[in-house]
């Protein structure tokens with residue numbers, strides 16, 4: 001209790017469900033006269049970023065990168081709208097308190113809540129990280145259903161209240177199929193705006209190629225991850241370059257590329273869990289930041305980045321109506337186009353096919369969540385794990 005003569009700090013206004021309104025948090029409830037501040041004169045218009053799973057491990061790194069300005073730029077003020085689960089609401093308040101205490105000049109608004117219809121209101125970016133982890137003994141089909149339901153609901157909420165051009169990055173696993181479910185439930189938002197995160201896989205692949213070639217990782221470019229964010233993903237060493245040269249002319253050990261490199265990237269997440277006892281959080285947050293930066297800054301001439309995006313109209317012959325990781329370029333306007341000048345050989349084609357089959361099976365298994373009828377789960381056995389599982 002507070003003594004009568006003490007000033008009480010602003011407190012969090014309870015989230016939706018308790019008051020009927022999502023609310024600002026603490027210091028962010030004060031209003032500021034932005035125009036009165038010298039530095040704000042050159043600032044851009046504030047953008048609204050919604051983050052789900054905001055009390056989780058990945059968000060604990062990501063939110064502070066967003067607020068610091070390193071993702072959207074030092075002249076871009078932001079509003080953060082944080083979505084948690086009922087269970088994590090206290091932790092969410094803790095996150096908001098840490099954001100308050102960080103005194104970020106660019107962070108102009110923070111609100112927290114557990115209802116996506118409130119939190120996604122006017123969101124221009126939605127970073128969908130919150131999902132249930134696969135528990136012991138849980139079948140992949142169960143995970144697809146449990147998390148798919150979350151993304152069906154969040155897709156509906158985005159459709160109802162988000163900005164009409166919201167860009168959505170799905171991180172919660174299984175992220176490709178969750179992104180497909182999400183976009184199917186948001187018919188009024190362009191399907192092109194939905195991404196599944198495979199940037200972490202791209203970054204991991206660049207690092208291992210650089211290590212093998214004995215060069216720093218900034219020398220590796222044109223790195224595509226094809227397919228599903230699972231152990232069927234295909235890190236493409238045919239089109240990737242080291243110092244502007246095809247990887248295969250720099251790394252002569254083609255047996256290593258085909259047999260060791262591919263598996264190493266597919267299972268990197270699992271290897272990390274064995275060391276850490278938890279899944280990658282910091283490097284995942286970095287890769288989300290990278291994925292956003294790749295959409296809001298022009299792609300360097302001749303290069304590209306990987307993102308799992310909607311396949312309709314793809315030039316590679318991949319089945320339509322999937323969310324599949326493919327090479328993209330951006331003009332820096334938040335949008336992207338698929339890269340046309342890539343080559344294929346039998347090795348690459350065969351492996352892409354396997355990931356495609358897996359995603360088609362995941363889609364059949366979640367048909368009840370995409371409005372396409374009765375689900376049939378005939379998931380390929382054996383190697384359909386997420387990179388974080390081993």
Ligand SMILES: NC(=O)c1ccc[n+]([C@@H]2O[C@H](COP(=O)([O-])OP(=O)(O)OC[C@H]3O[C@@H](n4cnc5c(N)ncnc54)[C@H](O)[C@@H]3O)[C@@H](O)[C@H]2O)c1
Nearest residue numbers: 053055056057058084085088130131171172173197200284
């Ligand atoms: N695509 C990738 O490259 C990649 C990499 C690493 C992890 N992941 C995935 O990201 C997800 C989050 O990982 P983490 O380490 O931050 O997990 P975490 O368990 O630390 O955090 C997840 C948070 O989400 C919350 N949550 C659960 N359901 C929610 C819902 N419906 N709405 C809002 N919040 C909800 C939980 O309460 C928890 O606080 C997992 O699904 C993980 O598999 C993806």
